[in-house]
Amino acid sequence: MLSTTLLDKLNHQINLEVSAAHTYLQMSAWLLSQSLDNTALFFREHAFEEQQHMLRLFDYINETGAVASIEQIDKPAMNYDSLISLLEQACNEEDKLTGHINQLVDTALHEKDYSTFQFLQWYVARQHEEEHLFNSLLHKARIINTLEGRALFRFDEEVRKAAFRH
Ligand code: OFO
Numbered sequence: 001m002l003s004t005t006l007l008d009k010l011n012h013q014i015n016l017e018v019s020a021a022h023t024y025l026q027m028s029a030w031l032l033s034q035s036l037d038n039t040a041l042f043f044r045e046h047a048f049e050e051q052q053h054m055l056r057l058f059d060y061i062n063e064t065g066a067v068a069s070i071e072q073i074d075k076p077a078m079n080y081d082s083l084i085s086l087l088e089q090a091c092n093e094e095d096k097l098t099g100h101i102n103q104l105v106d107t108a109l110h111e112k113d114y115s116t117f118q119f120l121q122w123y124v125a126r127q128h129e130e131e132h133l134f135n136s137l138l139h140k141a142r143i144i145n146t147l148e149g150r151a152l153f154r155f156d157e158e159v160r161k162a163a164f165r166h
Helices: 004-033 037-063 083-110 114-144 147-164
Strands: none
Touching (some): 004 037, 037 114, 083 114, 114 147
16 A cells, blocks of 8 residues: 555656656647657657656556546646757756656665566666666757757767668
């Protein structure tokens, strides 16, 4: 059985995941308005992934016999100054999610709730991947934003063609 503290934190995490899903979907709308169709698709798909993260938590809570609770979600920002600013905000969103997952893991361990601790390991691994993915997109966008960076990317592409021949 989940403690009240853990249940509250897990329910809060449900809402953080939904909030991230809304944010990414809204970001995809702005990206479409900038004709960045592939990046828009990436964010749209990521919004769907966040919904899956939410449902995993939702199911886990209900499986313990507790009741999952959905809160009101704030409206996400609609406009961004630039692609880089959007990516910075996406990275912040992922940092926030990681911070809350880590707090949940701490609580589960502190309470010796090993089932929840085990359940959360999936999120720990996922956050590692997602932080890496979003940070690398931001890093690339910053490089491409300069003339020298574009030349370096071109060079990198030439190396790919020469070394991997496809
Ligand atoms: Fe993008 O992450 Fe959920 O947890």
